[in-house]
Amino acid sequence: MGSHLRSKFTREEEVKYISHLDLMLVFERALRRARIPIAYSGGFNPHPQMVFGLPLSVGVTSESEYADFEFHAEVDPENFKSRLNANLPQGLKILEVRERKAKGNIMASIAIASYDIFVYLGCSYDIIQERLKELLSKTTIVVQKKGKKGVKDLDIRPMIHKLHVLKLSKNEIDEKLNSKFIDLDRIHLNEDNGIYCIRAVLSAGSNANLKPELLMEAIKEGLNFDINTLKIHRTELLVGKGGKVYNPLDPVVLLGE
Amino acid sequence: MKMTLKISDNILRNVEKPSRYTGNEWNSVTKSLDKINIRFAFGFPDVYEIGMSHLGSKILYHLLNQREDTWCERVFAPWVDMEEQMRKNQIPLFALESKDPIKSFDFFGFTLQYEMSYTNIINMLDLAGVPLKSSMRTEDDLFVCAGGPCAYNPEPLAEIMDFFLMGEGEEILNEVLDVFKAWKNEGAAREDFLDRISKIEGVYVPGAYQVQYESDGTIKSVLPNKSHYPERIKKRIIKNLEDVFFPDKIIVPYTDIVHDRIMLELFRGCTRGCRFCQAGFIYRPVRERTPEKLLDLARKLQENTGYEEISLTSLSTSDYEGLGDLTENLIKEMEPLKVNLSLPSLRIDSFSLDLMEKAQKVRKSGLTFAPEAGTQRLRDVINKGVTEEDLINSVSIAFNGGWTGVKLYFMMGLPTESFDDIEGIADLGNKVVDAYMRVPKEKRGKGLSVTISTSSFVPKPFTPFQWEAQDTMETLREKQRHLKGMIKNKKITYNWHESQLSLLEAVFSRGDRRLGNLLIKAWEKGCKFDSWGEHFKFDLWMEAFGECGLDPHFYANRKRDFNEVLPWDHIDVGVSKKFLQRECEKAYRGELTSNCRVDCSGCGAASFGSTICTG
Numbered sequence: 118m119g120s121h122l123r124s125k126f127t128r129e130e131e132v133k134y135i136s137h138l139d140l141m142l143v144f145e146r147a148l149r150r151a152r153i154p155i156a157y158s159g160g161f162n163p164h165p166q167m168v169f170g171l172p173l174s175v176g177v178t179s180e181s182e183y184a185d186f187e188f189h190a191e192v193d194p195e196n197f198k199s200r201l202n203a204n205l206p207q208g209l210k211i212l213e214v215r216e217r218k219a220k221g222n223i224m225a226s227i228a229i230a231s232y233d234i235f236v237y238l239g240c241s242y243d244i245i246q247e248r249l250k251e252l253l254s255k256t257t258i259v260v261q262k263k264g265k266k267g268v269k270d271l272d273i274r275p276m277i278h279k280l281h282v283l284k285l286s287k288n289e290i291d292e293k294l295n296s297k298f299i300d301l302d303r304i305h306l307n308e309d310n311g312i313y314c315i316r317a318v319l320s321a322g323s324n325a326n327l328k329p330e331l332l333m334e335a336i337k338e339g340l341n342f343d344i345n346t347l348k349i350h351r352t353e354l355l356v357g358k359g360g361k362v363y364n365p366l367d368p369v370v371l372l373g374e
Numbered sequence: 375m376k377m378t379l380k381i382s383d384n385i386l387r388n389v390e391k392p393s394r395y396t397g398n399e400w401n402s403v404t405k406s407l408d409k410i411n412i413r414f415a416f417g418f419p420d421v422y423e424i425g426m427s428h429l430g431s432k433i434l435y436h437l438l439n440q441r442e443d444t445w446c447e448r449v450f451a452p453w454v455d456m457e458e459q460m461r462k463n464q465i466p467l468f469a470l471e472s473k474d475p476i477k478s479f480d481f482f483g484f485t486l487q488y489e490m491s492y493t494n495i496i497n498m499l500d501l502a503g504v505p506l507k508s509s510m511r512t513e514d515d516l517f518v519c520a521g522g523p524c525a526y527n528p529e530p531l532a533e534i535m536d537f538f539l540m541g542e543g544e545e546i547l548n549e550v551l552d553v554f555k556a557w558k559n560e561g562a563a564r565e566d567f568l569d570r571i572s573k574i575e576g577v578y579v580p581g582a583y584q585v586q587y588e589s590d591g592t593i594k595s596v597l598p599n600k601s602h603y604p605e606r607i608k609k610r611i612i613k614n615l616e617d618v619f620f621p622d623k624i625i626v627p628y629t630d631i632v633h634d635r636i637m638l639e640l641f642r643g644c645t646r647g648c649r650f651c652q653a654g655f656i657y658r659p660v661r662e663r664t665p666e667k668l669l670d671l672a673r674k675l676q677e678n679t680g681y682e683e684i685s686l687t688s689l690s691t692s693d694y695e696g697l698g699d700l701t702e703n704l705i706k707e708m709e710p711l712k713v714n715l716s717l718p719s720l721r722i723d724s725f726s727l728d729l730m731e732k733a734q735k736v737r738k739s740g741l742t743f744a745p746e747a748g749t750q751r752l753r754d755v756i757n758k759g760v761t762e763e764d765l766i767n768s769v770s771i772a773f774n775g776g777w778t779g780v781k782l783y784f785m786m787g788l789p790t791e792s793f794d795d796i797e798g799i800a801d802l803g804n805k806v807v808d809a810y811m812r813v814p815k816e817k818r819g820k821g822l823s824v825t826i827s828t829s830s831f832v833p834k835p836f837t838p839f840q841w842e843a844q845d846t847m848e849t850l851r852e853k854q855r856h857l858k859g860m861i862k863n864k865k866i867t868y869n870w871h872e873s874q875l876s877l878l879e880a881v882f883s884r885g886d887r888r889l890g891n892l893l894i895k896a897w898e899k900g901c902k903f904d905s906w907g908e909h910f911k912f913d914l915w916m917e918a919f920g921e922c923g924l925d926p927h928f929y930a931n932r933k934r935d936f937n938e939v940l941p942w943d944h945i946d947v948g949v950s951k952k953f954l955q956r957e958c959e960k961a962y963r964g965e966l967t968s969n970c971r972v973d974c975s976g977c978g979a980a981s982f983g984s985t986i987c988t989g
Binding site: 131132134135136139143145146147148149150157163165175176204206207208297298299300347348 | 380381382383384386387392393396398399400473626628629630676677678679680681682711712713
C-alpha cells in the first residue's frame with residue numbers, strides 16, 4: 118500500500134499519434150473510470166497529481182514509459198495495476214507498479230533513454246555501419262536544432278553514449294514492424310533485407326536531451342542515399358542518482374536507500 | 375476477403391492532427407464481420423472535432439450498435455491535407471473503426487446539421503467512389519440516406535439521396551434496418567427495397583416524386599409517381615422521452631473536440647415560438663425527461679467515460695422546471711469526483727446567476743444575451759418575449775454580482791426592419807453601458823466590455839417567415855455600415871457576419887431539387903468546407919449559378935405568395951401551413967403569441983399526442 122506509486126507502462130502503435138498533453142487526459146479519464154483515489158492539486162483549476170517521465174514525440178512507440186501518481190488514500194500497487202489496465206484503451210498497458218517513498222519525481226530525474234530506430238536504406242549494411250563508426254570517432258558533431266527562438270548550433274556528440282546497427286531477419290521484421298501503420302508492402306527488400314535497426318543510447322531529461330529524430334538528421338548528413346525511418350521505438354529510460362544511472366523502479370531510487 | 379486499408383505512417387505523418395483518422399477511442403465499437411448482417415457508415419459532413427461534438431450522432435451510433443446484426447461506424451470529412459494524401463495514394467473514404475472502404479457498406483447515412491456542409495457530402499461520396507446521384511446507382515451500390523434538421527427541406531439533396539428519414543431517428547432507423555435485412559435475404563431488386571421502406575411513416579424516397587414547375591420557375595406540384603407512395607410524408611417523433619434509448623456510454627476522443635464533455639439532453643422541442651427559429655417549430659411538441667432519469671443517466675455516463683465535465687442541453691434550458699433540483703443533485707454527486715457541471719446560457723435572473731456560480735466556479739467574465747432585435751416593435755414582430763426592461767434588469771443583476779463582460783446577439787434583416795431598428799441596437803448597447811455605470815464603483819468589477827454581434831437573417835422552412843425575402847447583400851452591408859457608424863462608445867465592440875455565406879444559406883434552406891446540379895457544379899469547381907472561412911469561395915459559387923442557369927436571388931431575396939407551392943410542402947412536421955400563415959400575419963401586426971405552456975395556439979403538433987398539448 119502507498120500514497121505514492123510509480124508505474125511502468127507501454128505505449129504502442131494504436132496510441133502513438135496522441136500528443137503528450139492528450140495522453141495525460143487519457144490517464145486522467147481512465148483513473149476516474151477506475152475510481153482510483155488520485156489526489157488533486159488545490160486552486161482554481163484542480164488537476165490530478167501525476168507526473169510523466171520523458172514526453173514521447175508524436176508517432177514514437179515505447180515499451181518503457183513511467184509515471185508517478187499521488188493519492189489521497191492508500192492504494193495497493195497490484196490493485197491499481199489491474200483496475201487501471203481495465204480502463205485504459207488498447208495500446209496503453211501498465212506493466213509494473215511499485216511504491217515510491219523517496220522524493221524526486223520521475224520527470225526531474227530522467228537521465229538516459231534508449232531507442233531502436235528501424236530504418237530502410239538504399240545501401241548495404243557495411244556502409245551504414247561505417248557511417249556510424251565514423252560519427253562516433255568524431256570529438257564534436259554539430260547539428261542545427263530548431264527551437265522556439267530559431268535555429269541553433271548544437272554539439273550532440275557528448276549526448277551519444279552508444280550507437281550501433283543490427284541486421285534484422287525476416288522473422289524479426291515481421292515481429293517488430295508488423296503494424297497497421299507501417300506499409301512494408303511498398304518496400305522491396307534486398308539480400309540483407311535493407312531494413313536495419315539502429316540502436317542508440319542517448320542523454321535524456323532536463324539537463325541534456327537528444328531526440329532520436331535529431332540524431333537521424335546527423336546520421337543522414339552528407340550521405341548520398343536515402344534513409345527512410347520506419348519506426349522509432351523507445352526501449353528503456355534510466356534515472357540519474359549520485360552520478361550513477363538506475364532503472365526507475367530500482368529500490369535505490371524508490372526507497373532512497 | 376480482407377479489405378482493410380493501410381492508413382500508413384507515410385500518410386499520417388504528413389497531415390495535421392493524425393488522431394482524427396486513427397480511431398480506437400474508448401467506447402468506440404468494434405464487431406466481428408462474420409457475426410453481423412448490416413454495415414452502416416454514419417457520415418458527418420465536417421471534420422472529426424465537429425462531428426464528434428454532435429449529440430444526435432452519438433445517440434444514433436450507439437443505438438445502431440445495440441443491434442446484434444448491425445455494425446455502425448463513423449465517417450467524417452477528411453481535412454484538405456488528408457484528402458490530398460488519400461487521392462494521391464488511391465485510398466478511398468474509409469470507416470474510422472474498421473478502416474474498410476465505405477463502398478463495401480450497406481448504408482451511407484448523413485446527418486444534415488447545416489446547409490453549408492452539403493458540398494462535403496458530395497466530396498465524401500466521390501472519395502468513397504459512390505455515384506453522386508441516386509439515379510446513377512445500381513444494384514452493386516450501397517444506399518445513401520440522410521436525416522437531421524436540414525432534411526425537413528430535403529429537396530436540394532433530392533437527386534443525391536436514395537431516401538430521407540424525417541424526424542427523430544430512434545425508431546425509424548430500426549424499422550428501416552429490419553426491412554433491409556429481410557430484403558437482403560431475399561436478394562430482391564434495389565428499387566424493391568425503396569418501395570418497401572416508403573411504407574414506413576417518415577421515410578421519403580425523393581426519386582419516386584415528380585416535380586412540375588410553373589413558367590415563372592415556381593413549383594406547380596410535387597406528386598408521387600406511384601400510387602402507393604404517400605402524398606405527404608409525416609415526421610416521426612419519440613413520444614416518451616423518458617423510456618427511449620439514450621446511450622449510457624459515449625466515445626471518449628483522444629484529441630480535443632469542440633464539445634468534449636457529457637451532454638445531458640433535458641428535453642426536445644421548445645414552447646416559445648420565436649418566429650425566426652426553425653428549431654422552435656420542427657421539434658414540436660415539447661417532451662421532457664424527469665430529473666431522476668437525468669441524474670441516473672449522468673451517473674452512468676460519468677462512470678463509463680471518466681469525463682471531467684457534464685453539460686445540460688436543450689433549446690431553452692431556463693424553461694426546464696426541475697432545473698434547480700437537478701443541478702443541485704448533480705453538483706452534490708459530481709463534485710467529489712472532480713466533475714464539473716457546465717450550464718448553457720440561461721435567461722439571467724438572480725436564480726440563474728446563483729445557479730451558475732454554484733455550478734461552475736467561473737471567472738466572472740462573459741454573459742450572453744440574445745435580444746435578437748433592437749426595438750420593442752421588432753422584438754414583438756419576431757415574438758421574442760424579451761423587453762428592454764428584462765435585459766437591463768438582467769445585466770444590472772450581473773454587474774452587481776461582479777460580471778463585467780456582456781455579449782449581445784442580434785439578427786439583421788428581419789421582416790419589417792427599418793433603420794430605426796438598427797439604431798435601436800446601438801441604443802441598447804449604450805443602455806447596457808449605462809446600467810454598468812449606475813452600479814457603485816466598489817461593487818462592480820473592473821473593465822467593462824460589451825460586444826454586439828449581428829448575424830444576417832436567413833428565412834427557414836416551417837417558420838412563419840418561410841415566405842419572406844432575405845435582405846440583399848447590398849442592403850445588409852448598408853445596415854452593417856450604419857450600425858458601425860452609430861456605435862461610438864469605446865466599451866462596445868461590434869462584430870458582424872459576412873453576408874455572402876448568409877445568401878447561400880438562404881438559397882439552400884429554401885431551395886428546390888434543381889439545386890442538386892448546382893451543388894455538384896460548385897463542388898467540381900473546388901467548393902467544399904464552405905462554412906470554414908478560409909475555404910469559402912463565393913466567386914466559384916456565383917460561376918456555378920451562372921453555368922446552371924439558376925438565380926440565387928430567386929431563392930434568397932424573393933418574397934413568396936401565401937398560395938405558392940413551397941418545395942417542402944409535401945413534408946408534414948405537424949405544424950400546419952395555416953398556423954404558420956396566421957403567425958406571419960400576426961407578426962406584421964406586431965401581435966404576440968403566448969408560450970405553449972400558457973395557452974395553446976393550435977399549431978397542429980397536438981396530433982402527435984404529447985402531454986404538453988393534450989394535458
